[in-house]
Amino acid sequence: MSVATVILQLICPDRPGLVSELAGWVAANGGNIRHADHHTDAGAGVFLSRIEWELEGFGIPRQALPAAAQALADRLSGQAKLHFSDAWPKVAIFASKQSHCLVDLLWRVQSGELPMQVPLVIANHPDLEALCSGFGVRFVCIPSSRENKPEVERRILGLLEDNQIELAVLAKYMQVLSGEFLARFPDVINIHHSFLPAFKGAQPYQRAWDRGVKLIGATAHYVTEELDDGPIIEQTTVPVGHRDEVADLIRKGRDTERMALARALRLHLRRQVIVYRGRTAVFA
CATH class of the missing domain: 3.30.70.260 (ACT domain)
Known part of the structure; x- marks a missing residue:
C-alpha cells in the first residue's frame, strides 16, 4: 500500500x-x-x-x-x-463519437494507473454509451448544436456541480467551450490532433498531408478561450513517410493522441504541472 x-x-x-x-x-x-x-x-x-x-x-x-x-x-x-496524494479527484470525461481516447482513459482508471474517479462521461452523441456501460461509468448524452449551445453548457455545468467534478477532460469532444463556460469551470484539459502550434483548428491531418510533413504529433493542453492556444502539458510525435496517405496519418495520430492525453492527465493528477505566464513548468 x-x-x-x-x-x-x-x-x-x-x-x-x-x-x-x-x-x-x-x-x-x-x-x-x-x-x-x-x-x-x-x-x-x-x-x-x-x-x-x-x-x-x-x-x-x-x-x-x-x-x-x-x-x-x-x-x-x-x-x-x-x-x-490519497485524495483522488472526481473527473468528467467529455467525448463525441471517437472512442480511442475515452477507452484508453477508462482502462487506465480501471487498472489503477490514473489516480482519479470518473463519475460520468458526457457526450454529444449516443455512440459510446455501451462502451461506458461496460466500464460501469454513467453516460450522459446531451446533443449540441449552434442554436442550443448555451442551454447545453448550462446543463453540463449543472452536472459538474452536482457530481462535485474538479476536472474535465475533452477526449475528442469536438466541441468548443465558450468563454462563459470556462469562466465558471476553468479546469479543463484537451487533446488536439496536431503538434501545436502547427495546424490549429480542424482537419490537421489533411493539412499536414497536404504540406508533406515528415512528423505529426498530438498536444495535450489546458483549455483557454482562444482555440488550441492553452498552456501545453505534453506532446508526442510519430514519423510519417511519402507513402503514407491521410488515413495512415489518422491511424498513427490516434496512437499519439492516446499517449499524450494519458501522460498529461497523469502529470496533472500527480501535481507535476505548474502554470505561469501562459505556459507550464512540468516537473516530470
Missing part, C-alpha cells in the same frame, strides 16, 4: 535561499521529503517549486496544513497550492 504524501506547489519572487527555506520548513515539522523539484525563470524573476513529503509523522495536522501552506506562501510573497 502506498504511503500518503503531501504535495506543495509554490510560485514566488526569486531570491537566494528559497530552496533551503522550503526544505527547512518541511524538516522543522518532521517531514520526510520524497521529491523536491525547483525552477527559476531568470527572465521573469520567478521561482517555482514542487515539494512532496510523507504525511505520516508530519508535525502539522492534515486539516491545518492548507492554512500553514498559505502562511508560508504569504511570507514569501507567493502563491501556494496544497494537495494530498
Whole structure:
C-alpha cells in the first residue's frame, strides 16, 4: 500500500535561499521529503517549486496544513497550492463519437494507473454509451448544436456541480467551450490532433498531408478561450513517410493522441504541472 504524501506547489519572487527555506520548513515539522523539484525563470524573476513529503509523522495536522501552506506562501510573497496524494479527484470525461481516447482513459482508471474517479462521461452523441456501460461509468448524452449551445453548457455545468467534478477532460469532444463556460469551470484539459502550434483548428491531418510533413504529433493542453492556444502539458510525435496517405496519418495520430492525453492527465493528477505566464513548468 502506498504511503500518503503531501504535495506543495509554490510560485514566488526569486531570491537566494528559497530552496533551503522550503526544505527547512518541511524538516522543522518532521517531514520526510520524497521529491523536491525547483525552477527559476531568470527572465521573469520567478521561482517555482514542487515539494512532496510523507504525511505520516508530519508535525502539522492534515486539516491545518492548507492554512500553514498559505502562511508560508504569504511570507514569501507567493502563491501556494496544497494537495494530498490519497485524495483522488472526481473527473468528467467529455467525448463525441471517437472512442480511442475515452477507452484508453477508462482502462487506465480501471487498472489503477490514473489516480482519479470518473463519475460520468458526457457526450454529444449516443455512440459510446455501451462502451461506458461496460466500464460501469454513467453516460450522459446531451446533443449540441449552434442554436442550443448555451442551454447545453448550462446543463453540463449543472452536472459538474452536482457530481462535485474538479476536472474535465475533452477526449475528442469536438466541441468548443465558450468563454462563459470556462469562466465558471476553468479546469479543463484537451487533446488536439496536431503538434501545436502547427495546424490549429480542424482537419490537421489533411493539412499536414497536404504540406508533406515528415512528423505529426498530438498536444495535450489546458483549455483557454482562444482555440488550441492553452498552456501545453505534453506532446508526442510519430514519423510519417511519402507513402503514407491521410488515413495512415489518422491511424498513427490516434496512437499519439492516446499517449499524450494519458501522460498529461497523469502529470496533472500527480501535481507535476505548474502554470505561469501562459505556459507550464512540468516537473516530470
